[in-house]
Amino acid sequence: MSDSKIQENLQKEDAYYVNMGPQHPSTHGVLRLRVGLQGEKVIHVEPHCGYIHRGIEKMCEKDTYSQIIHLTDRLDYLSANTNNEAVCLLVENALGIEVPERVKIIRTILDELTRLASHQLWWSVMGMDLGALTTFFYGLRDREKILDIFEESTGGRLLPSFNTPGGFMHDIHPNFVPRTKEFLAYFKKKLPEYNRLLTGNVIFQQRTKGIGILSKEDAIAYGVTGPSGRASGFACDVRKHHPYSAYGMVDFKEILYTEGDSFYRYVARMDEMWESMKIIEQLIDRIEDGPYTAKMKPIIKLPAGEYYQRVETTRGEFGVFVISTGDKTPYRMKFRSPNFANLSALDYMSRGFKIADMVAIMSSLDLVIPDIDR
Amino acid sequence: MAIDIYDFTGMTSAIHESLSAVLSPAATTIVEMTIIGIVFILFYALVGLFLVYAERKVCAFIQCRLGPRRVGPRGIFQTIADFIKLLMKELLMTKNADKFLFNLAPFIVIIASFMAIGAMPFAKGLHALDFDIGILYVLAVSGIGVIGILLAGWSSNNKYSLIGALRSGAQIVSYELSVGMALMTIIIFAGSMQLSEIVASQANGWWLFKGHIPAIIAFVIFMIASTAETNRGPFDLAEAESELVAGFHTEYSGIKFAFFFLAEYMNMFVVAAFGATVFLGAWMPFHISEMIPYAEYFNMGMDFIPGFIWFFGKTGMLILLMMWFKWTFPRLRIDQLLTLEWKYLLPINLVNIVITAFFVLTGFHF
Amino acid sequence: MKEIIQYFSDVFHAVKSLLTGMRVTGYYFFHHKEIVTQEYPENRATLKMFERFKGEVLMPHTESNEHKCTGCGICEMNCPNGSIEILTTFETVDGKKKKIIDKHIYHLSMCTFCGLCVKTCPSDALAFGNDFEHAVFDRQSLTKVLNKPGSTLNKEVKE
Structure with a gap:
């Protein structure tokens, strides 16, 4: 063992261990972090997963492809619609089905609405973790409007289960387009308010700037994707580099920063909200009348082989891997969940910072625990 | 100089004089201290309860909410209800405390x-x-x-x-x-x-x-x-x-x-x-x-x-x-x-x- | 000197940023029309869910107590969590033995509202209801029989 390793182990033995979670007001779910402290300083963080493990990958092996959809809702419940889409895209690509353009456009709009809703919740919770409780209510107030759009068209507020292989369960509601436009107009006025309340605040900036720095190399090494990775300069936007659905048809910017600290992870998400609105605006008038689904056989059987499909969820790259033996259920299903990779960088990032900073780093990573445990 | 129409000096000295007329100086002090103590305890409880209510209302309005509304008119008895609840709760203590x-x-x-x-x-x-x-x-x-x-x-x-x-x-x-x-x-x-x-x-x-x-x-x-x-x-x-x-x-x-x-x-x-x-x-x-x-x-x-x-x-x-x-x-x-x-x-x-x-x-x- | 100017400009900007934040919260403090709270049990009369809201699975019946369920079992097959159980019996019509539905059992406690039963039903016998107040004291009461007692199959449904 090298000297530094021995030193580190000695430090770990002397550390004052504090449990954050599984029941703790600041872990957003049942994640347990065993934090080794020296005074207020974090020596190391040990994440303990598995408190909400439900065996979704195993459950998928007994379900048909259309039944799998509702299970993917329950991975990262804040980007449920995007997860649904990943499985649908995989099945469509495997079978070589071309979905109507209308479906692609609506899927993209729903994706971006999901992203907006998720980022709103993240903004609320980030402020709350740093002690500004009011942000929580402002964020949730605006998120409610998106959930209403979802509820009206899909019937589900949080877990829509709206996508099916080939298209949608049913057509969108006639109110979908006006309601979305109304929301965009509303939210454009509210987003600057978010900045006034939290982004510019000197306490907030001091709490986040220079905290939990992740370099580009480390981001790639840990596989940190999504806005968290892009704040470190890792160009990993699947929407841009491997366009799916209607992302090839729209013009949007991939938000890239090089600082890689908590503040820029925050700013990257705030900027993404503007980009999302830009994407929706470009597509909302292009929804034409037409079928809401491609023609599909009632029983979907993938040809034998291995398939992989990736999409950009709110938190990063979400991948679905399927081994099919030609049956109507997959032989093996594996999800590449962004949060699991993002969590792995938490220990590295929070070493040497204060315990209060660790909370800020964790909320700037925007973890969703059911996605980690699956 | 301001006109002193709300001067409480007369009232307090009247109480003091009427007490000293009946009691010895030591007893007067004790009685006065007791009165002040009781008044302050009541005042303390009232202000404390009111402030808890006020804070809940203020934070509710700031956060686009309504705040307590169910107990009493506009929820003014909410803190009293909370206080009664806290009174009845079990007092827990950790092991080895x-x-x-x-x-x-x-x-x-x-x-x-x-x-x-x-x-x-x-x-x-x-x-x-x-x-x-x-x-x-x-x-x-x-x-x-x-x-x-x-x-x-x-x-x-x-x-x-x-x-x-x-x-x-x-x-x-x-x-x-x-x-x-x-x-x-x-x-x-x-x-x-x-x-x-x-x-x-x-x-x-x-x-x-x-x-x-x-x-x-x-x-x-x-x-x-x-x-x-x-x-x-x-x-x-x-x-x-x-x-x-x-x-x-x-x-x-x-x-x-x-x-x-x-x-x-x-x-x-x-x-x-x-x-x-x-x-x-x-x-x-x-x-x-x-x-x-x-x-x-x-x-x-x-x-x-x-x-x-x-x-x-x-x-x-x-x-x-x-x-x-x-x-x-x-x-x-x-x-x-x-x-x-x-x-x-x-x-x-x-x-x-x-x-x-x-x-x-x-x-x-x- | 430069550092001193920096020091005071830091203080000034800090105070300014704090005041901007206080202006936002102050605005909401004085503008009560921005309040979004819905007082739930009191507003039951006016509370209206969106028509597609997935509250529970229902089997719509006509006025003459007729439903459209043939007892084919496709919903049972498509349900990912086994929330639907279909019990069938046989009845003799014109000397022919015919399979009809006896009980369409729906376990609300197991349902994940994926919507596959409603979507795949060949005779549109199932629909989503908007009721969301499902809290009960006894878990047994979440198991429901969807077809009403004495109901019959609607004549228009072809088998």
């Missing part, structure tokens, strides 16, 4: 906040304790509270509590300094540490307006430091729920928790009342300069508003300001908290005192 200190801590905290109320000048003639070192007394007794917090954190046998208590200790020791220094400015202006004299010196204008910029700077520093001293708002590190669950009172339940809770709100009241006394002239009505036309009629009108309404109005405004802070700002980190005190507030304060002394020497203030 230091039993004696664990039970003692809430009482120390609540007594500290209780003692300071005695020195507040509520209205002309309504002033229970008027020491010639009143300011020092208030600072001293409000400093006792931190011992309760430290004890609570230490005796709970809980890691979150201990960290919270240590943070609180560091915080209060630092900010006590700034509170004292900010008050020093006014002491120099008024030339006395006796609260009644400080109030009397503001008869022709509040120190906040009379004292030029030094008084305003001192007031801002006082507000920041006293918010920190009461463990509130952006400075609630001792009970930072995002990392320490509930800080030093994590393990307390039932009525013992209620004591901590009530003490927090009463500390807020004490601090605000103290700020109103020193900077805003306690029960002195608002007067404008005689140079403005019809000023005397305006001033007469102001005099008709009773002194205690002025006092509670000013205190209420300061409390509202502190609530507003709390529901707007994120929490500071422990090192930033100490940086703010030692690198910003304290140096500014020291310079401010020198400027004040210069002003007083040259007679530049009004």
Whole structure:
């Protein structure tokens, strides 16, 4: 063992261990972090997963492809619609089905609405973790409007289960387009308010700037994707580099920063909200009348082989891997969940910072625990 | 000079005389102390309950909510219902907790906040304790509270509590300094540490307006430091729920928790009342300069508003300001908290005192 | 000197940023029309869910107590969590033995509202209801029989 390793182990033995979670007001779910402290300083963080493990990958092996959809809702419940889409895209690509353009456009709009809703919740919770409780209510107030759009068209507020292989369960509601436009107009006025309340605040900036720095190399090494990775300069936007659905048809910017600290992870998400609105605006008038689904056989059987499909969820790259033996259920299903990779960088990032900073780093990573445990 | 139509001196001296006529001087003192004690306990409970309700309403409106509405008209009995609930709850204790200190801590905290109320000048003639070192007394007794917090954190046998208590200790020791220094400015202006004299010196204008910029700077520093001293708002590190669950009172339940809770709100009241006394002239009505036309009629009108309404109005405004802070700002980190005190507030304060002394020497203030 | 100017401009910007934040919260404090709270149990009369809201699975019946369920069992097959159980019996019509539905059992406690039963039903016998107040004291009461007692198959449904 090298000297530094021995030193580190000695430090770990002397550390004052504090449990954050599984029941703790600041872990957003049942994640347990065993934090080794020296005074207020974090020596190391040990994440303990598995408190909400439900065996979704195993459950998928007994379900048909259309039944799998509702299970993917329950991975990262804040980007449920995007997860649904990943499985649908995989099945469509495997079978070589071309979905109507209308479906692609609506899927993209729903994706971006999901992203907006998720980022709103993240903004609320980030402020709350740093002690500004009011942000929580402002964020949730605006998120409610998106959930209403979802509820009206899909019937589900949080877990829509709206996508099916080939298209949608049913057509969108006639109110979908006006309601979305109304929301965009509303939210454009509210987003600057978010900045006034939290982004510019000197306490907030001091709490986040220079905290939990992740370099580009480390981001790639840990596989940190999504806005968290892009704040470190890792160009990993699947929407841009491997366009799916209607992302090839729209013009949007991939938000890239090089600082890689908590503040820029925050700013990257705030900027993404503007980009999302830009994407929706470009597509909302292009929804034409037409079928809401491609023609599909009632029983979907993938040809034998291995398939992989990736999409950009709110938190990063979400991948679905399927081994099919030609049956109507997959032989093996594996999800590449962004949060699991993002969590792995938490220990590295929070070493040497204060315990209060660790909370800020964790909320700037925007973890969703059911996605980690699956 | 203001017309004293709401002078309570006559009432209090009448009570004193009628008591002394019947009882011996020693017994009179005891009876008077008992009466004052009972009045203050009732006052304490009422103000505490009202402040909890007020905070819930204020934060609700700030957060686009309605707040309590179910118990009583507009929910005014909500805190009483909560209090009854807390009374009936089981008192839990962790294994291996230091039993004696664990039970003692809430009482120390609540007594500290209780003692300071005695020195507040509520209205002309309504002033229970008027020491010639009143300011020092208030600072001293409000400093006792931190011992309760430290004890609570230490005796709970809980890691979150201990960290919270240590943070609180560091915080209060630092900010006590700034509170004292900010008050020093006014002491120099008024030339006395006796609260009644400080109030009397503001008869022709509040120190906040009379004292030029030094008084305003001192007031801002006082507000920041006293918010920190009461463990509130952006400075609630001792009970930072995002990392320490509930800080030093994590393990307390039932009525013992209620004591901590009530003490927090009463500390807020004490601090605000103290700020109103020193900077805003306690029960002195608002007067404008005689140079403005019809000023005397305006001033007469102001005099008709009773002194205690002025006092509670000013205190209420300061409390509202502190609530507003709390529901707007994120929490500071422990090192930033100490940086703010030692690198910003304290140096500014020291310079401010020198400027004040210069002003007083040259007679530049009004 | 430069550092001193920096020091004071830091203080100034800090105070300014704090005041901007306080203006936002202050605005909401005084503008009560921005309040978004819905007082739930009191507003039951006016509370209207969106028509597609997935509250529970229902089997619509006509006025003459007729439903459209043939008892084919496709919903049972498509349900990913086994929330639907179909019990059938046989009845003799014109001397022919015919399979009809006896009980369409729906376990609300197991349902994940994926919507596959409603979507795949060949005779549109199932629909989503908007009721969301499902809290009960006894878990047994979450198991429901969807076809009403004495109901018959609607004549228009072809088998």
